[in-house]
Amino acid sequence: MSDNSSTTSSRPLKPLSADQALVFKLDKLRQILIASEFCLMVVMVQRLLIGSWQTATILGVLALVLAICYYVAKYGRLQVGAALFLTSLTITSSYFMWTYGGLGDEALLVFPAILLFSAVIASYGLLVLLLLYMLATVMLLGYVNEYNLYTNVIQETSLSSAFLTSAILIIVSFSVWLLSRDLRNLLEKLSYENLKVMQSEDEILRLYNHDPLTNLPNRRLAKELFDKSVALAHRENSKIALIFLDLDHFKAINDSLGHASGDEFLKKVAERLCSVLRESDTVCRFGGDEFVVLSQSFEKDAQIHQLAQRILQGIARPFFINGNELIVSGSIGIALAPNDGDCFDDLCQKADTAMYSCKDKGRNNYCFYNQDMNQSEMEVLQLTQDLRQALVSEQLCLHYQPKVNLQSGEIVGAEALIRWHHPQRGWISPVDFIPLAERAGLIIELGRWVLETAVIQCKRWHEMGYKQLSISVNVSAIQLRRGDFEVQVQEALRQAGLPGTSLILELTESLLLDVQPSLQLCLQKLRQQGVILAIDDFGTGYCNLGYLQRFDVNMLKIDRSFVSKINHSNQDKAIVKAIIQMAHSLNLEVVAEGVESLDVAEQLRELECEKGQGFYWSRPCEALTFLELLQTSQIPQTHSS
Numbered sequence: 001m002s003d004n005s006s007t008t009s010s011r012p013l014k015p016l017s018a019d020q021a022l023v024f025k026l027d028k029l030r031q032i033l034i035a036s037e038f039c040l041m042v043v044m045v046q047r048l049l050i051g052s053w054q055t056a057t058i059l060g061v062l063a064l065v066l067a068i069c070y071y072v073a074k075y076g077r078l079q080v081g082a083a084l085f086l087t088s089l090t091i092t093s094s095y096f097m098w099t100y101g102g103l104g105d106e107a108l109l110v111f112p113a114i115l116l117f118s119a120v121i122a123s124y125g126l127l128v129l130l131l132l133y134m135l136a137t138v139m140l141l142g143y144v145n146e147y148n149l150y151t152n153v154i155q156e157t158s159l160s161s162a163f164l165t166s167a168i169l170i171i172v173s174f175s176v177w178l179l180s181r182d183l184r185n186l187l188e189k190l191s192y193e194n195l196k197v198m199q200s201e202d203e204i205l206r207l208y209n210h211d212p213l214t215n216l217p218n219r220r221l222a223k224e225l226f227d228k229s230v231a232l233a234h235r236e237n238s239k240i241a242l243i244f245l246d247l248d249h250f251k252a253i254n255d256s257l258g259h260a261s262g263d264e265f266l267k268k269v270a271e272r273l274c275s276v277l278r279e280s281d282t283v284c285r286f287g288g289d290e291f292v293v294l295s296q297s298f299e300k301d302a303q304i305h306q307l308a309q310r311i312l313q314g315i316a317r318p319f320f321i322n323g324n325e326l327i328v329s330g331s332i333g334i335a336l337a338p339n340d341g342d343c344f345d346d347l348c349q350k351a352d353t354a355m356y357s358c359k360d361k362g363r364n365n366y367c368f369y370n371q372d373m374n375q376s377e378m379e380v381l382q383l384t385q386d387l388r389q390a391l392v393s394e395q396l397c398l399h400y401q402p403k404v405n406l407q408s409g410e411i412v413g414a415e416a417l418i419r420w421h422h423p424q425r426g427w428i429s430p431v432d433f434i435p436l437a438e439r440a441g442l443i444i445e446l447g448r449w450v451l452e453t454a455v456i457q458c459k460r461w462h463e464m465g466y467k468q469l470s471i472s473v474n475v476s477a478i479q480l481r482r483g484d485f486e487v488q489v490q491e492a493l494r495q496a497g498l499p500g501t502s503l504i505l506e507l508t509e510s511l512l513l514d515v516q517p518s519l520q521l522c523l524q525k526l527r528q529q530g531v532i533l534a535i536d537d538f539g540t541g542y543c544n545l546g547y548l549q550r551f552d553v554n555m556l557k558i559d560r561s562f563v564s565k566i567n568h569s570n571q572d573k574a575i576v577k578a579i580i581q582m583a584h585s586l587n588l589e590v591v592a593e594g595v596e597s598l599d600v601a602e603q604l605r606e607l608e609c610e611k612g613q614g615f616y617w618s619r620p621c622e623a624l625t626f627l628e629l630l631q632t633s634q635i636p637q638t639h640s641s
């Protein structure tokens with residue numbers, strides 16, 4: 001499926017514009033007039049020398065008329081100048097033919113030249129008129145001589161007549177040379193200009209059909225190519241695969257390395273994709289980090305599986321951008337024509353749905369579209385609608401999970417975890433609806449509600465005497481990027497009357513890869529309010545230590561995927577140990593998530609992990625239950641009253 005842009009060679013030359021033609025003709029008229037004037041002078045002098053006064057006088061009058069023509073032409077009156085010039089020349093020539101040699105006179109030589117000039121520089125009307133006049137003269141001359149009504153005397157061939165003939169031939173050939181030379185030059189210039197115009201037209205067409213960054217076909221051209229190959233696929237009884245590739249976590253790369261490097265990276269991805277595909281496959285870019293591969297002439301699905309694997313393996317090889325080594329993965333959605341339909345937009349939608357389903361299943365993989373996905377896409381839409389409703393009709397609530405000091409066993413904090421009780425579906429996990437809220441932008445409103453409710457709850461516990469308690473709130477990247485997050489936090493703390501030091505904001509690692517100054521400033525202002533910053537699910541992301549220092553982070557929460565297995569897997573235990581040591585060397589406090597047994601809690605204590613959170617102590621629970629936990633635990637209370 002090659003990308004065939006149309007070529008310039010088949011297009012016709014563009015006609016001369018009216019202005020260009022006028023300037024050209026005026027120019028020629030003036031040049032021919034000067035040459036004719038010069039020639040007339042020479043012949044006139046020659047006639048004077050041989051005493052032919054009458055001819056010399058007529059030539060003198062003609063020279064005067066030509067001078068007038070020159071000025072008329074100089075003022076841009078082409079038609080008037082040309083008509084006067086050619087008519088006077090025709091009349092003078094015919095006069096000489098009548099007076100002297102008739103059809104054997106040298107003056108007859110001027111007629112073809114006059115006709116040529118009138119065709120080139122004057123109008124076709126004048127050409128016809130002059131031709132009729134010439135034919136009439138010639139016929140009349142023949143007639144009167146035939147019937148002896150008038151007799152022309154054929155002049156003897158002499159040096160004088162040879163001179164006159166030569167003069168006429170020279171001026172005629174000079175004028176013809178002048179016209180043809182300039183016409184040729186003009187044609188060359190025109191074809192050059194035409195070529196330039198056509199090249200710019202081609203460039204516009206290319207820009208219209210291609211992505212300017214990678215020079216790959218864009219969506220418009222992809223559709224065109226797809227439509228062409230659908231007909232072929234029908235004839236060959238083969239399949240076309242529309243492969244939708246989205247890079248995983250591209251935003252983090254773009255944010256951390258800057259947009260210029262992000263662009264460079266996308267170009268390299270485009271090159272890499274082109275290098276792993278067959279000649280007949282076409283890679284297109286739809287924008288952002290979305291690439292589409294159109295692949296035709298497939299007979300077996302196994303070939304498409306191989307192709308998708310080749311693409312994933314291709315982009316999994318490291319990229320080197322401005323001294324940084326980048327390792328990325330991609331998620332691929334595949335729709336097939338004719339199996340999933342023949343309409344390009346429809347197939348794009350289906351491949352996109354399959355790609356999202358692949359992302360949901362953990363990324364770095366490929367999925368073929370199937371009917372059920374559309375169903376689940378509809379469900380997602382419905383759920384998003386319901387979530388909007390949930391926000392206003394109090395279907396949301398917060399549960400709190402205790403955070404325990406591993407040395408003393410004391411509850412030192414609570415993590416606020418959102419819960420949604422759907423009127424029909426019952427409890428829905430935040431893992432399912434937080435991504436929806438992020439996609440629909442609802443996370444801003446939802447996050448604000450969580451923050452305000454959580455700090456108020458924490459303040460209540462403080463008032464009950466549990467002043468040691470801190471409250472942890474999960475924060476989505478989208479909330480932070482909104483711009484006024486620190487003001488929101490400040491306002492929530494002020495309204496609840498809670499000190500900033502009692503609030504822990506749990507951020508994800510990928511969020512901190514964002515090098516935007518506004519984000520740095522926001523986190524800095526939060527730190528100035530005393531708010532504690534924690535990295536949630538540590539170990540699952542990029543594990544880049546540079547940002548921990550840059551953002552003045554206070555706490556790491558080790559992901560439960562490592563913690564839950566430390567008593568079974570030596571490798572996970574080694575990872576947890578390394579994280580704890582590294583965190584301590586950076587003066588960071590460590591919280592282990594997902595502690596489900598005494599054994600794990602003991603091991604973490606031995607590894608000098610400060611705090612733990614998990615089902616071993618308690619599942620997330622309602623505020624009332626949490627209070628009971630506080631009251632029944634052996635934790636020393638710090639009642640102020």
Ligand code: C2E
Pocket residue numbers: 401416417418429430431434447450474475476506536537560593594595596613614615616620
């Ligand atoms: P997270 O912040 O890492 O929260 C910890 C999750 O681990 C919670 O799941 C908790 O119930 C679960 N968990 C705690 N201890 C154990 C354990 O011992 N074993 C097991 N298997 N699981 C344990 P939950 O409540 O389903 O929340 C999932 C995620 O949803 C949270 O992960 C957080 O990323 C997100 N989330 C929850 N509430 C909010 C919120 O208000 N805002 C935002 N932006 N995200 C939230």
Ligand code: MG
Pocket residue numbers: 415474506536
């Ligand atoms: Mg959390």
Ligand code: MG
Pocket residue numbers: 536537557559593
């Ligand atoms: Mg976590």
